[in-house]
Amino acid sequence: MVDMIDRLEPQSITMVQSLPEWESILGEIEMAEFFGLNLTATGPDPLCHEIQRISLALPNAPSSSTVYTVDIADRPELKESIIGDLAGLLENGRIKKTLHDSKFVLSFIRARAGRKLNFCSIFDVMLASQICWSGYYYLTPSGNPKNPWTKRLVDHSLASLAERHLGIILDEEGCPAQGAAALLPLHDILADLLAKNDLQRVADLEFRAAIALVEMEISGIGLDSSGARDLIDQEEDEIIDQIWRMQDEAERKGFVTVSFDGKRLCCYLNPDRQEDVMAFLAKRGYRPANTKAEVLKSLAAAGCSFAEALMRYRHLSYNLLFLNKWLEKVHPLDGRVHPQYFQIPSSTGRISSRHPNAQQIPRRGDDAPAIRRLFRPAAGKRYVKADLSNIELRIMARISGDEAMQEAFIKGIDLHRLTASRISGTPFEEVTDSQRQAAKAMNFLLIYGGSAKSLQWRILSDYGEFICLDETEERLERFFCSYPGVREWQKMQLSQMSYTMQHHFHNCVRGFFSLPLTATRTILGRRRIWPRFGAGITASKFQMYNTPCQGTGADLIKLVMAEVYEKLSDEEARIIGSIHDEIILEVPEDRAEEYAARLKEIMERIGSEMLYPVPVKAEAKVMRNLAE
DNA sequence: AACAATGGCGCG
DNA sequence: ACCGCGCCATTGTT
Known part of the structure; x- marks a missing residue:
């Protein structure tokens, strides 16, 4: 620890003044x-904000560092060549x-x-930290008697990392030199x-994928934009x-609301x-239990025109919010919208998007x-546009090792049709479209660990068809008899839920230590961990089933993104x-x-x-817009 | 006034 | 008693 502290205090911070x-x-x-490289900018937007200050930390044998700081805002004449040199350093694989x-x-x-x-x-300490703590949270008292404990996710800001691992408090904002100095011991x-938790492959993948984001x-x-405004007018x-x-x-x-605050569009009903x-x-x-679309749909079917209008x-109103949000985000410099992407905010490893969310552009409806x-x-x-077809089912086939499922994918057999045939007993060629559709719902349900009850619900809400519980149980049973490997795998995941494994952590007080907890892994080795509070298990069986599939999907798409960017x-x-x-x-039309x-x-x-030996198929098409 | 929780809904 | 996310309006809390 003494070594680290020494290294934190840069022996010297040199302000670079000349070329x-x-x-x-x-x-x-x-x-x-x-x-180590750290920088501050005048704002978060690389398109219009400027780099202010660049700090470079160099290891200084044996356990200290030297920090150089360039204030670009003060020395605009240095800017171009310094940024060019930095780009060169970042592209240099030897450094x-x-x-x-x-x-x-x-x-x-x-x-x-x-260019x-x-x-x-590149080694990103934020990504590394997120990988090591993926899914972990603390419980903090909330004061709400109904729900006395609230989850608090681990913070991965540079200040938090420095405090957690090194025991130093970085200045508020300001000084990037201090942050740069902290990067070197944080890296170590x-x-x-990462090595102790066998997460290096995942980390390497994330470091490669960052540039694609x-x-x-x-x-x-x-x-x-003008088309969007027209649509807004119409929908308004x-x-x-x-x-x-x-x-x-x-x-x-004769319905009159009790209160009226003047903001509402009408005084009768909001x-x-x-x-x-x-x-x-x-x-x-x-007497509906709630006002969800499903409930309103059944009311509308029963002749309630109000429910229909409300839906x-x-x-x-959703569409209008969506369109207005996107219009608001049109960038003045290039007229395009630049959603932000976040690499590992989710505990499964998936990417998320915000401001606006580019992953929820309407598709259904x-x-x-x-x-x-x-x-x-x-x-x-x-x-x-290209998508991986049936990817979660292929992943399920791979991780469960189920032979029937793997064989189906290897031979290129339509799995939904196969499931339909196995469930209903009709020969493969005679499966009807509606049978196939029902089997498709079932295949997806299984990924989430659905039960006979939830299957019953799904069939009722999707097809308006009521099936008794005995029948759905029967179908579920036939399903698992067809894919015994899946049943075995789910059993194993369930046993993993209460199985205690050691996960390695680090903080400045205890140094390296390990804690017993629940964990799942993806094919690449990405780990999601659940904290244990006393003897309590915080993971659910659904999460145990779903996380490896969803997480492997995330690994795969990130690997593709890295490859697409590079090649x-x-x-x-x-x-x-x-x-x-x-x-x-987005590519030139002639190519x-x-x-x-x-x-x-x-x-x-x-x-x-x-996913070897399970083959993966993708469908790609050329489009003039996102609808085609 | 600022923040948190909740219901509802979009995407995969 | 179905996984993961973000966004909005409303409502409740500090």
């Missing part, structure tokens, strides 16, 4: 072959770099460099932690219509207020195409989206078919390697 000075530091870095939140740092350098950069040999600790954020997505007209219908009905039935909705439905003689209202049509590539470009993308052909099992590129074929090849090759 010759900078060049001699470059020479030093080349010799050291390892450095190892340690960063915190590499997406932030790299996106600024990428945006300033104005595709082949970053390599987290690299050890940078690329997606900088590329952004083209949106037809209709939503007013629907509100009027509901109000009219409320008025006719459709956004479930209290009002429930009260009104109660007055009409309905339409909610749908339109009659008016989804009208919205998707608004997403368009630049002039002379086309979209290439396929360039200034003209860019990756612009990644939606769990789908990749979207679109070629890119589609290459993307498909990458996805199938990498997928089939990862």
Whole structure:
């Protein structure tokens, strides 16, 4: 520990003032072959904000560091050459770099460099920390008697890491030099932690994939703004219509709300207020448990026109919020929308997206195409969209080792049809479309650990068909008899739930230590852990079934993204989206078919390697907009 | 006034 | 008693 503390206190912080000075530091870095990089900017947006200050930390034998700081804001004449040199260092595979939140740092350098950069040999302490603590949380008292404990996820900011592992409090904001100095010992600790938990392959993957996320954020997505505004106008007209219908009905039935705060569109009934909705439905003689779409649907079927109007209202209101959110985010510099991506916020390893969320562009529903049509590539470009087909089922076949399922995929047999045939006893060729559809629902249900009860519910809500519990139990039984490997695997996962394994942690007080807890792993080795509070098990069986599938899917798509960035993308052909099992590129129209074929090849090759012996199939197509 | 929890719904 | 996420409006709490 003493060593580390020494290394934290940089022997010297040198402010770099001139180009010759900078060049001699470059020479030093080349010799050291390892450095920490930290920077601050005038804001979060690489397209319009500027890099302010760059700090480089060099290990200084044996256990201390030297930090150099360049204040670019003060010395604009140095800016161009320094950023160029930094890009060179980041692309130099011989020199190892340690960063915190590499997406932030790299996106600024990428945006300033104005060319595709082949970053390599990067270690991101934030990603490393997220990988090591994936899914972990603490319970803190909430004061709410109904729910006295609230979950608090582990914080992975640089300040938290420095405090947790090194026991130092970084200054508020300000001084990136201190942060840069902390990066070197943090690297050593987290690299050890990754090794102890056998998470190095996952970490290497995440470090490679980061640059693909940078690329997606900088590329952004083209949106037809005027088309969006037209659609908003249309839907606003209709939503007013629907509100009027509901109000009219409320008025006719003599329904008056108790309170009116002046903000509401009408004084009779606020459709956004479930209290009002429930009260009104109660007055009409309905007693729904809640006001979900499913319930409203059945009320509408029973002749309640209010329920129908409310559903339409909610749908339109969602669309309007969606469209307005996207319009609000159109960037003034390039007219495109730049959603942010987060690499490992989720405990399974999936990527998430925010501001706006690019992973929830409408797809289902009659008016989804009208919205998707608004997403368009630049002039002379086309979209290439490719998705991994039935990926979660293929993953299930691989991790469960179920022979029937694996054989079906190897022979290219339609698994939904096969399931339908096994369940109903009808010969494979004679399975009807509706039988196949029902079996499809069942296949997906199984991934989540669905029960006879939930199967019954699903069939009722999807097909309006009531099946008694005995029958769904029978179907479930036949399902598992067809795929005995899956049943065995689920049993094993269930036993893992209460099985205690040691996971390694580190903090500045205890150094390295391990705790007994519940964990799952993906094929690549990504681990999700659940804390144990006393003897309590916090994982659910559903999570034990689902996490390895979802997590392996995340591993796979990230591997594809890294490969696509490195081997396929360039200034003209860019990756612009990644939606769990789908990749979207924007490419020159005259080469679109070629890119589609290459993307498909990458996805199938990498997928089939990862899931061997289960083959992976991908479907790629060229599109003029997201609807086609 | 600012923050947290909740219900409801979009995507996979 | 179905997994993971983000977003919004409402409502309750500090």
